[in-house]
Amino acid sequence: MAWRVREEPTLNSGLRPEDLAKTFQLPLWVATVLHHRMKHWGDHSLEAVKRFLEPSLKNLPDPFSLPDMDRGADRLAEAIVEGQKIGIYGDYDVDGTVGAAVLRRFLRRLGNDPVIYQPDRQKEGYGINAGAIEKLAEQGIQLLIAVDCGITSVKEVALANELGLDVIICDHHEPKEELPPAYAVLDHKRADNESTIQSLSGAGVAFYLCIAVRSVLRDIGHFDAENGGQPEPDVRELLDLVALATVADMVPLVDENRTLLAAGMDRMRKKPCVGLRELLRVTGVDPSEVSTYHLGFLLGPRINASGRLGTANAALELLSTDDPAEAKRLAEALDSVNLERMRLQGEVAEEALAQAAAQLEKYGKDLPAFVLSSDTWHEGVIGIVASKVTERYHRPVAIVTFATMVGKGKGSVRGVGSLDMTKALEDSAEFLGTFGGHKAAAGLSVTRENLEPFRASFAEAIGNQVSALYEGTRVLLRDVLADVILVNEEELTNKAVEAIERLGPFGMGNSEPTLLITGWKLAGTRTMKEKHLKIQLTTSQNKSLEGFWANGVGKAEITEGGHIDIVCLPQINTFRNQSKLELKIKDIRAHID
Template sequence: MEYIWKQIPRSNEAKIDDLKKAINVNAILANILIQRGIESFDEAKYFFRPSLDSLHDPFLMKDMDAAVNRILAAIEAEEKILIYGDYDVDGTTAVALLYSFLRGFYENIEFYIPDRYHEGYGVSEKGVRYAADNGFGLIIALDCGIKAVDKVALANELGVDFIICDHHTPGEKLPAAVAVLDAKRSDCNYPYKELSGCGVGFKLAQALSKTLGQDEQKLYQYLDLLVVSIAADIVPITGENRILAYFGLKQINTSPRPGLEALKNAGHLQESITISDIVFKIGPRINASGRLEHAKSSVELLISESLMEASELAKAVDVVNNNRRNFDENITREAFAMIAEMESSRAWNATVLYKEDWHKGVIGIVASRCIEQYYRPTIILTESNGKATGSARSVVDFNIYDAIAECADLLEQFGGHKYAAGLTLQVDKVPLFQERFEEVVKSRIRDKHLIPVIEVDDEISVDEINPSFYNILKQMAPFGPGNPEPVFVLNNVRAENVVVLKEKHIRFEILQEGQKTSLVCLAFGMADKAKDPQQTTKELLESKMSFSLVGEIRENVFRGNSSLQIYVKDIKFD
């Protein structure tokens, strides 16, 4: 796949010079910081030295008083409380966090995770009736519920109160719950709008802790769960999320709860855990249960109190994750074959695929794989309970939720946001939806949306990549949405010592005219990548041709020795 390299406009030189002097960094680092909105000594201090004292007062969130008062009343009356959460990583970590916190001083609680296949996403009628039939007076919904108007109305009829802790965009009407905690409410003045669902649950726990006069330090033991939700749910790692993620990573790396330690062991994660490790190694394992079986087992793992128990649960989760990976690979191959067949007859701006026997639990992953390969808005549908249900994923700057909304008359339900959504429709309407969605996308999409972009922070030379530079650069972590890992371009370089690893990756060193040192580069999956009809990337590198590359600077530690490398994202030959 070809990429456009988009250089982020360089900051004002006077600002760069001022910040460079104020915090004693070089111009490249000062430029990157200013691009992230950090222009003064105080802003740099807040960024580089996160503090839990900077967390916002939870009572700034609309309805927090009502939520705390209702929970305390339930505890006083010894009511049964049901902690209800979605089946994904954000939902299960949120349930594990609030359940564990409340269990520390109140025992009359249970948790409930809806079945992906029989109940679907969000608050279900079955879940509400379960609460009513089993004597629960209060449901606390986490990472869902903001649009559950009918289900909350049913709960009210059955004598069950609701507290909603959600982070999704509300609809036109809010559910008639005792409290609706969601910073995205138009009438909520909470300063930070991008908390995860687990983050909203944490703010509720924080408010309860303050009200009860508890030592807030005890609350911070749950930050390892919170950073997993922040990473896996791809929320911005800015503001309050960055503080929570920073200390959550410290927790998960030094004294994680048994369930997360067991998952680290299952994923063979021995070095310092990063946001990326959570996204690719820990998150999928937690998600696997909800995708193929029942996410209740993920919560049981996350709340387990001994490493022995957690290790057994993690082994079972790992088996499910391996099965998930097999489903993923097989369905992806089938999807690619279907796309190739479609393209043989006409050009498409969007991909909508349906096959009745695809596993519902992995179609979101398959949609992402299709975008990686073909880079256009994609919806993957399968049959579930007699209907077509699907997951949608989008490309940069294209709002797939709005495009789906234009087809609402064909759908039974849909929800989501700019880059990811879910939908359900009658099976016989799939062909009509496919054509309609294609027309909507065709009318909205532009050429720029269909070519993936690599944003480049700054140009750098080989000699400038040294330990002192990297020591400051790595303090900009944790990286993620809103604070991406810096990407650099190196121009006019040549390669030597080119080696192919595992038949698909390339390791090589680069030299640059006028520079004293060389630098090791790793280009994953590029060994056979053709850069022109005649030659592969490997052959062009060996030709000593001059080229430019973009990539991220990483530290390699081997047998106690540390060295810096470039993880290559793309190469362009002169």
């Protein structure tokens, strides 16, 4: 694997790592990591660094800067004041489910219990559908709010208008050239969005709508005691849910998302809603110790499992209820569904990884991307399996199943690094039915006869992106790791490792730092669960240290007793009140002088 020590960027503010270290009391190598991150920011000032290191809700952008927010907030406030019947149409994944719960909890605090509609993943598929609109109209819905969907539903929204429903869309997917004829279209990816709001989840957009509606209700005196007003809802109570959607939907953890996540995790650690508290209980996580890992890999999959294997209603009810007994029952039910999801996922993953290995054998190790398919794979787990394949082979993958629709496959796409999956699908559009999503993840439909042409086109599109990124050379993606920062043993103190946590939470758009340590001795290795490695190291100062390499078995040719170079992230591991420094290993090679 090729490693590259990062070159020091030049910032337009002239700030250097030494300046950051002095101003914010950071170890120099931590300040160097931060300095490298700043090159991607538009603002390179000390004030911007302070906002990054000390995220605060007071720094959130004005929700009314988003196009149509004034119309959407006014219309929803009107529906609340007049007691109109409100419907919420939420997508079946974590983001849509959480977004629907955010709106539901907010509206219930204001005395309006909305009607909820979530489509069945296999029977109805993604997005607003005409049948659902007709059902909601029959129930007397006057205002419909779509969460995490709707931005491309031009015909369906037109039908809603014909049936007397006003529609507010809270979405964050890429719009087409024609926007739906909704009363308000709230999506920061609109071409006319000139605000600083650029990367929210669907639940985040719904949360901003709640803030804006509360502001409108304040202005009209809805909460005034002398007018018999009702108590004003505290929107901060919704932040634990917003944090979950922010991590689970893999939106960039920068700008407002960083602020929402930090505040939401603080809320979750201190006073989570009843549903999240019970979900943490069944996963064995102490709320006070919750991390982005727990949100993304323990809570998110359990919320998703409901929608993946059936309907998402149980998850939505869990996140909406204030009844401890009901929350306990629903959390345990979701945990059981998740076990079935894991079983199915394991079966599909085994077959998909075997297909990927066969494609490398057939097309060569430089194959830029995979397209894997089956007639039997369960649609509800192909997205998770796609992530597993990209993790193993570090290249984009499209996983397609023909189990749901006759003659047409539904696919889930996952990317790596800065590669753009929606751009790759656009380049292959002639072979696809429908497609859409984000830069890192997308969905598609494809006919059986177009599967092989799509396979070739998708690989070519990814290959072209790789060539552009790596200066015209179609370098194998697995051979490129994010640039590393060289550190000395003396710099790896507990205090420095604690300081690196100030740069978190880590995730999409704010990845974990990658440090390079050279010349340490490999004292021993131990295989764990047949795929992980526990590694004993002897440092250059003859100290003993341990490292853990997830899925590290077979990834490097290393010899016990030899000297190695390590790409890693140092961490503090606390067990029984004893703390020690350990390494989270990302790659190893034989030492190069």
